[in-house]
Each structure stands twice: as structure tokens, then as C-alpha cells.
Amino acid sequence: MKTPILVQLQPLMAALRAEQLTNNRPETLTGCYISDLLSDVLAHAEPGMIWLTIQTHRNVVSVAATKDIAVVLFTCGRKPYAEVIAEADEEGLALLTTPLTTFEAAGKLWEAGLRGKNGHE
Amino acid sequence: MFDQLSLNILDIGMNSLAAGATVVRITVIEDVPHDQLLIRIRDNGRGMDEKTLRDVLAKNASTKAGRKKPIGLGLALLRQTSEMCDGAFRIQSAPGKGTGVTASMRLSHVDRPPLGDLNATIFALCAVNQDADVQLHYRSGDQKFHFSSQEGKHNEPRRTQETQGKGAAAGCAA
Incomplete structure (x- = not known):
């Protein structure tokens, strides 16, 4: 297992045109996972990742907290x-929103050096 | 959300068995004229008290209480799928009275997951607890299918002693 490449979140906010929804926001990210199927995220996401999705159901918070x-x-x-x-704030989870599509946002994250599971390229 | 509804059924059925159910009745109805899919899982397990039920419904999958265990996430996922597909979700439970979960969805909704491998789900549930009666009641239009894992079992043992070979074979088939 490769050591994940840590990427700072703050400098990415502008590129992502991201709006911060929660009070909390972490300093760094360990990687990225993208899926709109929650059971798939339960199976594949890793701690410290940023998860891109169009699902906004409260179950997203439960799954994110679990992983x-x-x-x-x-x-x-x-x-x-x-x-x-509010539930995300309680769980210490950060929520952001962007007008970009998932593909566009993923491109920005990749450009910034963020990688996938186990740092895979 | 799972990518197959049969996985939702497996998940909830496993909870039924974990709750000590001796009968798990799974009903799946595909009602094409009304464009509805109905899934019901009814058990005679120990049931849930009001607080647990409220947590399952209101707090969904609370990850509180120490361990990060997604308690009730299965129900929350089925509920989400059901509501996303223009359906309704209902759960009834009381201590000692078992639990009933009903989820409907619009059959033709683009986001409705396929039923998936229902056979494998029933098989897995039968394997988990061979003494429990795992039932499937499936209906699609005029087609009906009923299965009970204990069918014949209660009558067979006596006959097994009379005609050994036949009884044993029937036992295996059940």
C-alpha cells in the first residue's frame, strides 16, 4: 500500500468554485473517490478522502462518517x-458544493496532484 | 443504495434472522398495469422498541454510540431507493411482535435498480438459518411463485422413518 499523497484543500477551493456548506473543513485530503452508489462507496472509499457525488440524501453523511x-x-x-x-457538522464531516460537473471537478483535483485508492494513478 | 434490490432484501432478511425470526416472509410484486414494484419483508423476530424504530427512521443510520457501526443503514438505503423512485417506505415493529418493512417504487423509474439475483438471496438466507422458514412470494402479472424453505420438512420426518430413502431425498430437496 502506497503512502497517500496529501493535498491541501484550501488552494483548491477557487479552482473548484466550491462553496463551503459546513462549519468544519479539513486541511488536507488523502485521495478521491467518485460514485453515486452508496454501497459502492462503503466498499471502496478510504479515510481522509474527498468524495464527489450528486446524491444529497442524508445517507451520504452516514456513509461518509462510517468510512x-x-x-x-x-x-x-x-x-x-x-x-x-447540520448532521454533517455534528459528525465532523465537511460538505462542499460546486457548479462544476463531476468530471470537471475530478479534473481539477487530479491536476492538483490528488490520486485515487492507495495513491494509484 | 445497492445496485440490486435483492441485496437490500438479503440485508434486511439477515437482520430478521439475527433478530431471532423463525419465519421470514418476503413478498415481491411486479404490478405492470399500475407501474409499481412492491417489496415486503415480514418477520416474527424480536421486533424493535419505539426508540430503536425512531432512530432507524428519524436518525437513519446513526453512527453514534461508540463503535462506528452503521446500525440501520440497510433500512436507510432501501428507504432512499424507494423515495428516489417515486415510492413509499413503511416500517412497523414492536417488541415481541416482529418487524414488517414495505417499500414500493415506480417500476419504470429510470433510477430503479434491477431486482437482481433473488434466487441467490433466498438461498443465502436459507443457508444462514436452516431451521427458519424463509418464504418467497413472488407475483408478476399472472405469474406466481411461492417458496418455503420448510415446505414438506415438518411432515417428512415421520415418513423418513417409514420409507427412509424417499424421506431423506425429500429432505434434501426442501
């Missing part, structure tokens, strides 16, 4: 309900 995911980035301008944001 110790650091940030959920909702793409295509999607935003969860206020209750979901």
Missing part, C-alpha cells in the same frame, strides 16, 4: 437540505 471520509463535494450545483448539513 471516515473527510469531505463530500456535491457537484452540478447540488445542495443538501439544512438538516443534512
Whole structure:
């Protein structure tokens, strides 16, 4: 297992045109996983990752908390309900939203040096 | 969300067996004229008290209480799938009275997952607890299918002693 390449989140916010929804936001990211199927995320995501999805259901928070995911980035301008944001704050999870599509946002993250599972390229 | 509804059924059926159910009745109805898919899992397990039920429904999959164990996530996932596909989700439970879960969805909804391998789900549940009666009631249009893992079993043992070979074979088939 490769040591994950840590990428700073703060400098990425502008490129992603991301809006921060929760109070908390981590300093660094360990990698990225993309899926809209929650059971798939349960199977493959790793701690400290940023997860890109269009799903805004509260189950997203449960899954992210279970897998110790650091940030959920909702793409295509999607935003969860206020209750979901409050639950994320309680769990210490950060939620962001971007008008970019999932592909576009993933491109920005890759350019910034972020990689996938086990640092795979 | 799972990519197959049969995995949701497996997940909830496993919970039924874990809750000490001796009968798990799974009903799947594909109602094409009304464009509805109905899934029901009814058990006679120990059931849930009001607080647990409330947690399952309101807090969904709370990861609280020490261990990061997704308690109730299975129900939360089925509920999400059901609501996403224009359906309704209902759960009834009381201590000592078992639990019933009903999920409906629009059959033709683009995001509705396929039923998947229902056979494998039933087989797995039968294998987990061979003494429990795992039932499948499936209906699609005029087609009906009923299965019970204990069918014949209760009658067979007596006959087994009379006509050994036949009884044993029937036991295996069940």
C-alpha cells in the first residue's frame, strides 16, 4: 500500500468554485473517490478522502462518517437540505458544493496532484 | 443504495434472522398495469422498541454510540431507493411482535435498480438459518411463485422413518 499523497484543500477551493456548506473543513485530503452508489462507496472509499457525488440524501453523511471520509463535494450545483448539513457538522464531516460537473471537478483535483485508492494513478 | 434490490432484501432478511425470526416472509410484486414494484419483508423476530424504530427512521443510520457501526443503514438505503423512485417506505415493529418493512417504487423509474439475483438471496438466507422458514412470494402479472424453505420438512420426518430413502431425498430437496 502506497503512502497517500496529501493535498491541501484550501488552494483548491477557487479552482473548484466550491462553496463551503459546513462549519468544519479539513486541511488536507488523502485521495478521491467518485460514485453515486452508496454501497459502492462503503466498499471502496478510504479515510481522509474527498468524495464527489450528486446524491444529497442524508445517507451520504452516514456513509461518509462510517468510512471516515473527510469531505463530500456535491457537484452540478447540488445542495443538501439544512438538516443534512447540520448532521454533517455534528459528525465532523465537511460538505462542499460546486457548479462544476463531476468530471470537471475530478479534473481539477487530479491536476492538483490528488490520486485515487492507495495513491494509484 | 445497492445496485440490486435483492441485496437490500438479503440485508434486511439477515437482520430478521439475527433478530431471532423463525419465519421470514418476503413478498415481491411486479404490478405492470399500475407501474409499481412492491417489496415486503415480514418477520416474527424480536421486533424493535419505539426508540430503536425512531432512530432507524428519524436518525437513519446513526453512527453514534461508540463503535462506528452503521446500525440501520440497510433500512436507510432501501428507504432512499424507494423515495428516489417515486415510492413509499413503511416500517412497523414492536417488541415481541416482529418487524414488517414495505417499500414500493415506480417500476419504470429510470433510477430503479434491477431486482437482481433473488434466487441467490433466498438461498443465502436459507443457508444462514436452516431451521427458519424463509418464504418467497413472488407475483408478476399472472405469474406466481411461492417458496418455503420448510415446505414438506415438518411432515417428512415421520415418513423418513417409514420409507427412509424417499424421506431423506425429500429432505434434501426442501
